[in-house]
Amino acid sequence: MKIENRTFDELQPGDTALLRRLCTQDDLIVFANVSGNHNPMHVFNVDGDGDGAPEAVAPGMFVGALVSAVLGNMLPGAGTLYHAQSLVFHNRAHAGDELESRVTVTDRNEQTGIVTLATEVTRPADGALILSGVAEVEAPRRKISYSSHDLPGLIVQRHRHFEKLLARAAPLPPLVTAVIAPEEPNSLGGALLARDQTLITPILVGCPDKIGATAAELGQSLDGVEIVAEPDHATAARRAVALVTEGRAGALMKGHLHTDDLLRAALDKQTGLRAGRRFTHVFVMDVPGLAHPLLVTDAAINIAPDLKAKKDIVQNAIDLAISIGIEEPKVGVLSAVETVNPDIPSSVDAALLSKMAERKQITGGLVDGPLAMDNAVDIAAARTKGISSPVAGRAEVLVVPDIDAGNMLAKQLTYISHAEGAGLVLGARVPIILNSRADDDMSRLASCAVAALHHARITGTR
Numbered sequence: 001m002k003i004e005n006r007t008f009d010e011l012q013p014g015d016t017a018l019l020r021r022l023c024t025q026d027d028l029i030v031f032a033n034v035s036g037n038h039n040p041m042h043v044f045n046v047d048g049d050g051d052g053a054p055e056a057v058a059p060g061m062f063v064g065a066l067v068s069a070v071l072g073n074m075l076p077g078a079g080t081l082y083h084a085q086s087l088v089f090h091n092r093a094h095a096g097d098e099l100e101s102r103v104t105v106t107d108r109n110e111q112t113g114i115v116t117l118a119t120e121v122t123r124p125a126d127g128a129l130i131l132s133g134v135a136e137v138e139a140p141r142r143k144i145s146y147s148s149h150d151l152p153g154l155i156v157q158r159h160r161h162f163e164k165l166l167a168r169a170a171p172l173p174p175l176v177t178a179v180i181a182p183e184e185p186n187s188l189g190g191a192l193l194a195r196d197q198t199l200i201t202p203i204l205v206g207c208p209d210k211i212g213a214t215a216a217e218l219g220q221s222l223d224g225v226e227i228v229a230e231p232d233h234a235t236a237a238r239r240a241v242a243l244v245t246e247g248r249a250g251a252l253m254k255g256h257l258h259t260d261d262l263l264r265a266a267l268d269k270q271t272g273l274r275a276g277r278r279f280t281h282v283f284v285m286d287v288p289g290l291a292h293p294l295l296v297t298d299a300a301i302n303i304a305p306d307l308k309a310k311k312d313i314v315q316n317a318i319d320l321a322i323s324i325g326i327e328e329p330k331v332g333v334l335s336a337v338e339t340v341n342p343d344i345p346s347s348v349d350a351a352l353l354s355k356m357a358e359r360k361q362i363t364g365g366l367v368d369g370p371l372a373m374d375n376a377v378d379i380a381a382a383r384t385k386g387i388s389s390p391v392a393g394r395a396e397v398l399v400v401p402d403i404d405a406g407n408m409l410a411k412q413l414t415y416i417s418h419a420e421g422a423g424l425v426l427g428a429r430v431p432i433i434l435n436s437r438a439d440d441d442m443s444r445l446a447s448c449a450v451a452a453l454h455h456a457r458i459t460g461t462r
Contacts, residue, residue, distance in 0.1 A: 003146055005077030008139040011105050011115055017075035018102040020124070021066055023058050025095045031062045044095050056095040063093055063131050066101035067119045071137055075103055076115065079140025083114055087133040093123060100124050103135065115139045159420050161286040161293045162446040165324060166197070169449035172456050174201040175250050177433070177448070178240035180262060181233050182255035183210035186437050189218055190444035191253060195225075199448040203249060205230055205240045233257035237265035241273060244430050250459075251451050253433040263301070266428055273428040278302070278312040280427050281434065282320050283410050284450050287419040294377075295321055295329075295397040296413070299406030300434065301425065307349050310399065311362060314353055316426035317397045318365035323454040331357075332376035332395030333369025334405070338385055340370065346401035353399070365397070366390050373398075373409075422446035424454070431455055 006015070025044040032038050037059060041048030044056040064087050071080050093099055100122050107116040114136050121131040177200040182188035188211065191202045204211055205228045215222050228243070230236035237257065243249040254262050266273045281300035284293055297317045302309055314331055321329035333350035340351045350369025357367035368391035374381040379393030387393075400406035413419040420443050425432035431451040435444050455461075 003073060003077065005079055005140050005144050006075055007143055008076070008108065008113055008115065008141055011076060011108055011139060013105050013107060015075060016102060016104040017070055018100055019066070019070045019074065020098060020100050021069070023062075023093055023095055023097045023099055025056065027062065028056065028058065028095055031059055031065075035059070035061065037061075058093040058095065058097070058099075060087070060089055060131075063089075063099065063121050064133075066099060066121055067103065067131070067133070067135065070101050070103045070119075071117070071135060075105070075117075076137065076139040078144040078146065079142065081138040083136040083138055085119070085133060085135045087131055089131055090129045091123070093121075093130050097123055098125060099130065106134075108139070113138055113141070159286040159288070159442055162420055162422070162442055162449075165284075165293075165422075165446055165449045165453070166199075168325065169199055169452045170197075172452050173461070174198050175448070175452040175455055176201045176203065176248065177251040177253050177451070178203050178205055178228075178243045178249040179253040180240045180255045181206040181236050181257040182253075183207060183214055184256040184437075185214055185218055186439070186444075187253075187255035187435070188214045189220070190435060190439070190441070191255075192218075192220055192225075193441055194445055194448040197445060197448075199445065199452055200251070200253075202226075202253070203228060203240075203243060205243070206233075206236045206255065207231060233261045234265070237262050238268075238271070241265045241268070241271065244273060245271065249430070250455050251431045251433060252428075253448075254435060256437075259300070259434065262432070262434075263425075266425075266432065273430065275427060275429045277316060277427040278309050279425055279432075280309075280313045280316045281423065281425050282317050284320070284324065284422040284424070284446065285410065285413055285419045286421075286446070287413055287417055289417075292326070292396055293324065294413070294419075296406060296410050296421075297397065297399055299400065299403060299410045300423065301403075303403045305402065307352055310349055310353055311356060312427060314357075314367060314397075314399055315362050315364075317399065318362070319458075320424065320426060320450070320454055321397055322364055323457040324450060325453075326396055329365035329396050330391040330394050331365050331367040331397040331399060332371045332391055333367065333399045334373060334376060335370035335401060336372065338370055338372045338375055338387060344370075346370065349401070350399075368392060368395075369399070371395070420446065422450045424450055426454075 040046040103117045117135045119133045179191045194200045203226045283296040335347040347370040376395040382393035423434040
């Protein structure tokens with residue numbers, strides 16, 4: 001979009017310009033951090049005045065900045081500098097309001113170069129006047145134009161998708177979860193936090209002395225929490241699996257033990273939790289700036305999956321995506337290229353998986369591949385490459401060729417894009433919550449919420 005200013009000589013009394021802007025929750029977060037004004041009255045999910053409800057009132061200076069946006073972008077536009085501004089506030093604006101900012105030239109002084117403008121901000125929905133005032137500006141003398149595409153962007157690091165998952169899981173009954181070897185602060189703390197949020201009812205399986213010492217270190221009480229004593233990690237994993245088999249638990253959660261010990265017990269042919277499909281891992285990722293959750297699979301279990309394993313990887317991911325509210329998941333099967341190349345096995349597998357979905361061997365979602373990373377998630381990149389499909393540029397599930405690619409992708413999203421990841425193992429009779437020691441509280445809570453939602457759907461308890 002081309003933006004062009006109006007010079008002093010071009011301006012006449014009566015000239016007017018307006019700009020409409022939806023005031024969002026992210027706007028209030030950005031303004032609080034940029035201005036340093038962290039008044040809780042302006043935070044969307046905080047009760048700032050103690051009346052029991054969050055206010056999310058737009059700060060007065062944020063509303064005033066909407067006037068500045070019209071002056072700086074439109075009338076007079078680029079090159080404008082403030083001389084003075086008066087503001088009178090008549091009503092309050094809130095997150096979710098669409099606001100209209102209007103400026104009108106009322107005078108221009110040839111000697112000083114000062115232009116005077118009447119300014120106001122209204123709420124079109126009900127016609128309410130939010131702000132009125134007068135601006136005096138130094139108008140530009142030279143013509144300037146530029147493209148809006150050249151302006152810097154901003155992404156807010158806020159994990160709205162996980163917040164929605166927690167809200168979606170809140171009405172469900174707590175999922176009874178066997179927590180294996182929660183013998184250090186992160187794993188025990190995560191389980192107790194999920195208990196406090198009524199996401200799970202934990203049964204702690206492991207060494208009681210170590211669990212008790214960890215609880216004391218956290219300053220937490222274990223009153224009312226069942227502890228099943230097992231001396232070592234291998235037997236703790238087997239006992240946790242037995243709790244599921246006995247019908248006492250509806251999920252497993254990894255504590256402070258090696259993933260291999262947990263999976264060995266769950267995969268045991270006689271006493272394990274096999275359910276006919278391969279065990280596969282899915283990261284549900286909340287990526288700032290992305291309009292939907294992003295599922296990445298498989299980044300933790302299957303090292304170099306063949307076509308048969310990839311079929312289960314795709315189907316498990318589709319099933320989980322449906323559980324968290326994606327009605328018809330769009331699955332992009334990744335390769336280095338978006339065309340089938342016999343010398344790149346992942347491109348051949350991707351094409352076959354796409355055809356298998358077309359023939360209903362994979363159900364519940366739309367599957368397309370091969371897709372390179374750019375044209376899987378960016379619609380402009382897909383169009384540039386001439387790819388037209390319901391999935392290209394819109395993928396909600398990314399299926400990687402192998403564990404190396406998946407692990408790198410997930411960690412890039414976490415450490416470079418500041419994403420949060422909820423980890424789950426699927427293919428067993430119950431969800432297996434698989435957290436990393438580096439995961440923070442939100443990741444652990446989201447993992448439990450995803451497990452609870454998936455369990456509720458597959459058991460019909462939702």
